Amino acid sequence: xxxxxxxxxxxxxxxxxxxxxxxxLFDEAKNAGLDALCLTEHFNTLQFDEVYGYxxxxxxREGDSLLLPNGLRLFAGMETDIxxxxxxxxxxxxxxxxxxxxxxxxxKEPGRFLPFRELMERFRQTHVLVGAAxxxxxxxxxxxxxxxxxxxxxxxxxxGKDLALECERTQERTYALGAQLRKPVVSGSDTHQAxxxxxxxxxxxQEISTLRELHAQMVAGRYHIVLSEEAPFRVxxxxxxxxxxxxxxxxxxxxxxxxxxx
Numbered sequence: 001x002x003x004x005x006x007x008x009x010x011x012x013x014x015x016x017x018x019x020x021x022x023x024x025l026f027d028e029a030k031n032a033g034l035d036a037l038c039l040t041e042h043f044n045t046l047q048f049d050e051v052y053g054y055x056x057x058x059x060x061r062e063g064d065s066l067l068l069p070n071g072l073r074l075f076a077g078m079e080t081d082i083x084x085x086x087x088x089x090x091x092x093x094x095x096x097x098x099x100x101x102x103x104x105x106x107x108k109e110p111g112r113f114l115p116f117r118e119l120m121e122r123f124r125q126t127h128v129l130v131g132a133a134x135x136x137x138x139x140x141x142x143x144x145x146x147x148x149x150x151x152x153x154x155x156x157x158x159x160g161k162d163l164a165l166e167c168e169r170t171q172e173r174t175y176a177l178g179a180q181l182r183k184p185v186v187s188g189s190d191t192h193q194a195x196x197x198x199x200x201x202x203x204x205x206q207e208i209s210t211l212r213e214l215h216a217q218m219v220a221g222r223y224h225i226v227l228s229e230e231a232p233f234r235v236x237x238x239x240x241x242x243x244x245x246x247x248x249x250x251x252x253x254x255x256x257x258x259x260x261x262x
Contacts, residue, residue: 001204002226003036004029004197006079006089006133006157006188009055011245011255013045019054021256026072028194034201036065036073036208038188040089040133043080044108048101052076052094063209064093073209079133080104083113086140088120089157092128092211100126116145120152129215134159134190136173143177150181155218160189160200163227164235184218187225193245196238199231 007029009022029037041051055074059066066074076094078101079087090097100122107114114122123130132153135142142150156178162170178185186202204223208214217223228234245255 001035001073001207002033002201003038003073003075003204003208004034004188004191004201005038005091005131005155005186006040006159006190007037007197008045008079008190008192009039009041009051010045011192011242013042015046015246015249017047017050017054018256020260022051022054024260025194026068026074027070029197030070030072032194032197034072034197036075038075038077038089038091040077040079040091040188043078043101043104048078049098052098056094063213064211065209066094073207075211075214077128080119081110081113082119082142083115084141084145086116086135086137086142087133088116088123089131089133090123090128091131091214092126096126096128100128116142117149120149124152127211129154129211131155131157131186132177133157134162135177136170137162143173147181153181153183154215156181156183156185158185158187158200158225160187160191160196160231161235163187163200164232167227167231184221185225186218186223187227191238193238193242195241196234198228199234200225200227202226 059068075091076097077091079089130153132142158174187200189196189199202223202225204217248255248258
């Protein structure tokens with residue numbers, strides 16, 4: 001199973017949710033050879049509930065995952081800011097992700113983000129897997145947090161954007177932190193649009209539909225990470241595309257219509 005552990009279903013968190021755009025993303029993920037995605041949408045994205053409401057309406061359940069009409073497997077999740085600086089990924093049943101997101105409603109603006117320890121206390125009351133997103137990205141301070149707090153993480157994110165910018169340094173530091181904490185390191189593209197799919201993914205020997213099995217395989221190290229030689233090109237192209245589409249929207253145009261030719 002080829003899975004991308006860090007993806008988004010919208011172009012940008014402040015833009016409206018678009019069903020055609022999200023459908024395009026999922027179809028392109030399948031076309032890129034991926035079998036599964038963790039949809040780690042920003043917890044303070046516009047219309048978070050509507051994104052998952054739509055996905056639940058078109059998918060069928062299998063274990064803890066959702067199977068989309070095109071056969072792509074999706075694990076629900078979100079990406080949450082912490083007060084110290086940095087982002088935390090959570091992956092779990094869709095209903096639990098939605099409930100957590102609603103509970104975090106008072107903490108979605110800068111200056112009101114929860115501290116890491118308090119956020120982890122909330123996560124640990126649920127059935128979610130929790131990871132450190134791009135731990136060494138500028139502006140983040142996750143590696144500086146007390147080791148006893150970081151031990152509550154389930155995994156670390158070897159992030160596609162960071163690999164494209166500083167491949168060796170990103171791998172060296174992320175794997176070193178994983179070894180220090182004895183936590184698995186898995187990978188995701190961090191894409192907001194389709195060009196970036198496949199720049200990096202994590203491959204397991206068999207299909208997985210439950211969080212328990214996913215975590216067990218991660219802890220046992222029964223997976224490997226595949227990094228495309230085209231990763232730097234894909235990430236640069238994706239960045240340019242995202243900037244252009246956002247500018248179309250800012251100027252009053254329909255970026256989805258421009259992109260899809262609809």
